[in-house]
Amino acid sequence: MNEEKSISLIIPVFHEQERINRLIDYLTSLPGERAVEIIIVDGAPEQDTIKAIIDQRVIRVASAKGRGIQLNEGFRHASGKYLLFLHADTFPPPAVYTCVRKTLSETNISAGAFTLNFDHANTLLKTIRFMSSIRVAVTRIPYGDQAIFIKTSVFTKIGGYKNYQLFEDIELMERLRRRKHRITILKQKVVTSGRRFRKSGTLRGVLKVILLLILYKAGVHPDTLSKKY
Numbered sequence: 001m002n003e004e005k006s007i008s009l010i011i012p013v014f015h016e017q018e019r020i021n022r023l024i025d026y027l028t029s030l031p032g033e034r035a036v037e038i039i040i041v042d043g044a045p046e047q048d049t050i051k052a053i054i055d056q057r058v059i060r061v062a063s064a065k066g067r068g069i070q071l072n073e074g075f076r077h078a079s080g081k082y083l084l085f086l087h088a089d090t091f092p093p094p095a096v097y098t099c100v101r102k103t104l105s106e107t108n109i110s111a112g113a114f115t116l117n118f119d120h121a122n123t124l125l126k127t128i129r130f131m132s133s134i135r136v137a138v139t140r141i142p143y144g145d146q147a148i149f150i151k152t153s154v155f156t157k158i159g160g161y162k163n164y165q166l167f168e169d170i171e172l173m174e175r176l177r178r179r180k181h182r183i184t185i186l187k188q189k190v191v192t193s194g195r196r197f198r199k200s201g202t203l204r205g206v207l208k209v210i211l212l213l214i215l216y217k218a219g220v221h222p223d224t225l226s227k228k229y
Contacts, residue, residue, distance in 0.1 A: 005037045007100055008080030008152070012063075012070035014043045016088040017052035023088060024055050032097035039077055041070040049088075066226075067144070068161040068168035075160060084149040085169075089193035092147045099186055100149045110181035111150035111173070113142030117189040140183050144169035145192045154181060165226030166212070 009027065013020060020040065027038060038058045042050040043065035050060040063073040071085055082104045086092065093099070093114060103112050115133065118126075136142055148169060158175060161168045176183060 005035060005080050007036045007082045007084055007097055007149075008039060008075075008078030009036055009084045009086060010039045010041065010071060010074035010078065011086050011088055012041045012043060012067050012074065013049040013088045014065060016049045020049050020052060020088060021054050023091065024053065024058060026091055028055065028057075030094055030097060032101075035101075036097055037078070037080060039074045041074040043067075043070045066163060066165045066223075068164040071168065072160050072163065075155065078152070081152055082149060083152055083155055084147065085144065086147050087145050087192065090145055090147060091191045093188040093190065095188065096147070099188055103184060103186065104149065104151050108182055109184050110154045111148065111176055112184040112186060113146035113148045114186050114188050114190045116143075116146050117191050119191050119193055136185050140177065140185065141170060141173045142183070142185060145190070146185075147190045148173070150176075162222075164222040166222040168222070171222075 011023075024038065024040075027033065027036075038055075039061060040050055040053060040058055041061045041063045042048075043063050047062055050062070053060060059077055061073055061077055063070045075083065082100055084092075084096070084100055096114075099114075100112075103109055113136075115136075136146075142148055154176075158172075158179065160172075162171050164171065173183060
């Protein structure tokens, strides 16, 4: 492993060509970025997102579609001591790299995530943010839009993500908890887009996500649920 690249930042994408360079510019402007490798994993057949990337330092990976599949494919190209998984519509806090390194340097912490925040949140999204903070405080199970990070050694040992189209993040965190790994939630906030809620109407979008979660907990396979996502 190249010791200068302590963090491998893996971003699964699907038709994100209009926003990817803005995110990359932000990520490469943050303190400590020299010790970070950015890996973009494109699940679209056209590979339009990785074709649009300007920064030549970014590692571009073609993959089959599906977040679990893409995240695992990104991991196969990673060399960092720590892994940071980021959604293409999520901006981590400015001190993200310092936070990840400092947190995962603790021997008793295996993984973590940040606190959720939305861009341009309306009343309902603010309520979702509040309920999310309560849920995470009780369950210690963060979601992928909170920028999950984990020690590479731990990720390797537990076998990585399941190759799910949906809820691969929840399954991984639940598996860590079952194996008694400590997961910490940092107070620093990520800013994620509320676009998936706004696209179908905020309330309708929220209810849809809740229904999918209920079905997942009831045993419906995530790949089946992804067709309704």
